[in-house]
Amino acid sequence: xxxxASLLLAGSATEIARAVRAGECSASGLCEAALERIEATDGRxxxxxxVTAERARARARALDALPLDAALPLRGVPxxxxxxxxxxxxxxxAGAKIEADRSAAAAxxxxxxxxxAAGAVLVGALNMDEYAYGFTTENTxxxxxxxxxxxxxxxxxSSGGSAAAVAAxxxxxxLGSDTNGSIRVPSSLCGVFGxxxxxxxxxxxxxxxxxxxxxxxxxxxxxxxxLAAFYDAMQGADALDPACxxxxxxxxxxxxATGIGGLRVATLGGWFETMAGPxxxxxxxxxxxxxxxxATVEWPLARAARAAAFLITNAEGASLHxxxxxxxxxxxxxxxxxxxxxxxxxxxxxxxxAQRVRQRFAREVAECFAHVDLLLAPATPVVAPPIGTxxxxxxxxxxxxxxxxGLLTQPVSCIGLPVCAVPxxxxxxxxxxxxxxxxxxxxxxxxxxxxxxxxxxGVCHAPVARL
Amino acid sequence: xxxxxxxxxxxxNAALVRLPxxxxxxxxxxxxxxxxxxxxxxxxxxxLGRDDESAAVFRPVAPPEAP
Numbered sequence: 001x002x003x004x005a006s007l008l009l010a011g012s013a014t015e016i017a018r019a020v021r022a023g024e025c026s027a028s029g030l031c032e033a034a035l036e037r038i039e040a041t042d043g044r045x046x047x048x049x050x051v052t053a054e055r056a057r058a059r060a061r062a063l064d065a066l067p068l069d070a071a072l073p074l075r076g077v078p079x080x081x082x083x084x085x086x087x088x089x090x091x092x093x094a095g096a097k098i099e100a101d102r103s104a105a106a107a108x109x110x111x112x113x114x115x116x117a118a119g120a121v122l123v124g125a126l127n128m129d130e131y132a133y134g135f136t137t138e139n140t141x142x143x144x145x146x147x148x149x150x151x152x153x154x155x156x157x158s159s160g161g162s163a164a165a166v167a168a169x170x171x172x173x174x175l176g177s178d179t180n181g182s183i184r185v186p187s188s189l190c191g192v193f194g195x196x197x198x199x200x201x202x203x204x205x206x207x208x209x210x211x212x213x214x215x216x217x218x219x220x221x222x223x224x225x226x227l228a229a230f231y232d233a234m235q236g237a238d239a240l241d242p243a244c245x246x247x248x249x250x251x252x253x254x255x256x257a258t259g260i261g262g263l264r265v266a267t268l269g270g271w272f273e274t275m276a277g278p279x280x281x282x283x284x285x286x287x288x289x290x291x292x293x294x295a296t297v298e299w300p301l302a303r304a305a306r307a308a309a310f311l312i313t314n315a316e317g318a319s320l321h322x323x324x325x326x327x328x329x330x331x332x333x334x335x336x337x338x339x340x341x342x343x344x345x346x347x348x349x350x351x352x353x354a355q356r357v358r359q360r361f362a363r364e365v366a367e368c369f370a371h372v373d374l375l376l377a378p379a380t381p382v383v384a385p386p387i388g389t390x391x392x393x394x395x396x397x398x399x400x401x402x403x404x405x406g407l408l409t410q411p412v413s414c415i416g417l418p419v420c421a422v423p424x425x426x427x428x429x430x431x432x433x434x435x436x437x438x439x440x441x442x443x444x445x446x447x448x449x450x451x452x453x454x455x456x457x458g459v460c461h462a463p464v465a466r467l
Numbered sequence: 468x469x470x471x472x473x474x475x476x477x478x479x480n481a482a483l484v485r486l487p488x489x490x491x492x493x494x495x496x497x498x499x500x501x502x503x504x505x506x507x508x509x510x511x512x513x514x515l516g517r518d519d520e521s522a523a524v525f526r527p528v529a530p531p532e533a534p
Contacts, residue, residue: 213523242526304513307506314503326486338495341488345480345500350507357513358522415522 005033010464013077013172013226017119020076023068027076027121031060034078034123038170041467044151046143047165049083050090051124059121072119074233081175082159083125084132084208085109094208095130095158097141098324098331109206110241111175111217111234118233123171126161130333132177132210133317133340134158135185135405136387140333144387147190148465149431153384156186156405158210159220163190166220169464173221173230177207179214180309181379181409187220187421188379188434189405192462193451194220195227198441199416200245202231203238211316212243213355214309214413222462224452227420228252231444252445260453263446265291265374268438270298271306272377275407277394279433280378283424287435288376290459291450297368297375302411305361308354309414315351318343335402362415369440374450378408379421379434412438420447422460435460468504473497 005025008016019025035053042048056078063076081087084094086105093099107113112122127145129137137145137160145160147153148168155164159176163186166174176183178196187194195218202217209215219230235249267288273281288294299305318325318340325332325341332340368375381394381404389401399407412419418441421434439447454460468476477500481488488496 242528301513304509307509310506311503311510314499322484322486329489329492338492339499341486341492341496342477342499342503344484344486345477345496346503346507347476347480350503350510352521353507353515354510355521355523356515356519357510360513360515360519362522 003033005029006037009033009037009172010169012223013074013221014229016077016172017073017075021068021072027060027063028057030076030078031056031121031123034171038124041168041170044146044467045148045164045168046145047126047161047168047170048080048124049093049127049142049161052087052122056121056123059116063119063121073229074115075119077120077173078123078171079115079120079173079175080122080124080126080165080171081112082128082162082177084128084177085112085125085175086206087112087122087125090125092208094132095128095139095142098328107206110203110238114234114236115230126165126174128161129158130336131317131321132158132179132182133336134402135181136402137161137186138335138387140335146387147384148467149191150384153386154189156189156384158182160186162220163187163192163194166192166222167465168467173219173226175217175219177210178216178218178413179210180313180413181406183218183220184379184409184419184421184434184436185405187423188432189384191423191425191432192220192222193224193227193423194218194421195231195444195448196413196419197231197444198418200243201444202234203241203244205238205240209320211313213312213316216413222464224448224455225256228256228448250442250445252448255445256448256452258449260291260450263373263450264371265293265376265450266295266297266372267293268299268375268377269296270300271302271411272408275381275394276378277382279383279427280381282427283433283435284376284378286424286427286459287422287454290454290457293376297372299365299368299411301357301361301364304357305411305414306407308357309410311346311350311354314339314343315346358414365415365417373439373446375438377436377438379436380405381407383428383431383433409436412436417441418444418447420451422451422454423462424460468501473501473504476500
């Protein structure tokens with residue numbers, strides 16, 4: 001029989017926090033419900049690489065000892081983080097076997113600290129592609145994270161555990177990272193909402209870098225209000241991350257339900273249409289129709305920007321691991337090792353030129369945003385492929401499956417634009433696919449407003465998978 | 468780039484950065500270097516001017532405040 005806490009757990013974070021603040025349920029009760037759900041389901045999903053039960057119970061007890069009117073907007077909400085976030089007492093795996101031998105983290109990452117300060121309760125660390133270099137979370141060391149809506153299929157990556165844990169109803173909100181699509185791709189394949197904020201918006205201090213030039217952090221959730229609540233609790237400058245903007249907080253919660261009146265929305269064509277399968281294009285059409293987006297715009301440099309992101313990622317990622325690539329290459333993930341090795345060999349000119357193309361593309365897109373507020377594009381070319389899939393057929397072109405899942409996200413993160421990925425159902429018989437709602441830099445509020453409007457209209461939703 | 472040019476670049480650069488390549492990894496490295504070369508062609512084809520600066524911008528680091 002379902003307990004009140006387990007029913008709350010299957011709902012939203014904002015409702016959990018309201019119920020705990022009202023004294024209708026304890027943080028400890030929610031914590032136990034999350035731990036039980038993880039225990040009952042993770043054998044089939046493999047989202048978690050560590051469950052921090054003792055720490056979570058202690059934190060929940062401490063919360064329950066505080067007065068009910070304490071200013072804790074996320075009071076009692078269980079959450080989990082991709083295992084590249086530092087969690088005090090755990091080695092920061094970043095999906096790698098190599099990192100399991102390193103010392104445990106001495107302190108929590110900045111974002112973990114901020115969420116716990118707002119009353120949330122960390123319950124564990126989540127599986128990912130090794131060093132975030134992948135789009136499927138087929139991790140050879142720690143096993144694949146399976147898609148909760150069809151465990152024979154991939155969850156997407158590299159934050160696959162983060163999306164799967166939310167889709168499986170293990171926790172209502174998780175954190176992940178996105179360098180080339182690693183929040184938006186698993187959001188799309190697991191049917192949850194994901195927010196990749198503007199580059200520099202959220203502090204990355206205390207997380208394992210993949211490509212410092214391109215790394216972003218952000219939340220996954222089953223409702224837009226939950227994304228917004230966690231995002232607002234994480235905002236703020238941080239001198240410990242040199243890329244984190246010295247910018248005042250710009251909370252999105254107050255404007256979330258104000259609708260889309262006055263917003264100019266268009267669909268991205270060109271690259272974003274050519275490289276999308278029929279179901280991805282159908283999902284965009286459905287969202288466009290709901291948002292009244294009839295115009296199509298193109299970014300002529302999108303393909304070159306994707307190439308620039310590829311080169312910067314390849315070279316910078318490889319450079320970070322060069323010593324281990326020299327001395328212990330066989331300890332790397334076989335699915336990405338050869339890519340890392342090749343990345344260590346790229347001519348400097350290619351990479352420096354890629355950084356200049358990136359800036360040129362950012363200027364081109366900035367001009368585009370003078371005429372439009374939001375742009376729509378598919379998040380992935382296809383729905384979740386079966387685990388082990390080697391190639392994808394996209395409109396008759398056969399491409400390698402693992403890198404190609406990020407074809408439509410890479411040009412966008414290359415220039416740090418904020419994106420909310422929203423899940424669309426019904427264009428495939430059983431599986432979801434995501435649409436990117438893309439805004440100009442620092443306008444997360446607009447992307448989230450549109451996502452909230454789509455959710456309210458029933459166009460997008462993120463159900464807990466039947467497991 | 469031709470297959471021969473790719474193989475030559477991989478061998479020369481691997482020696483330069485002192486990165487030994489095992490036989491078992493070599494075919495994969497050649498494949499991914501060739502893919503990177505394709506990406507480089509797309510990037511190098513974009514005309515850039517003097518004012519197209521790098522997106523990698525240095526941020527000076529202030530000294531810590533005195534206690």
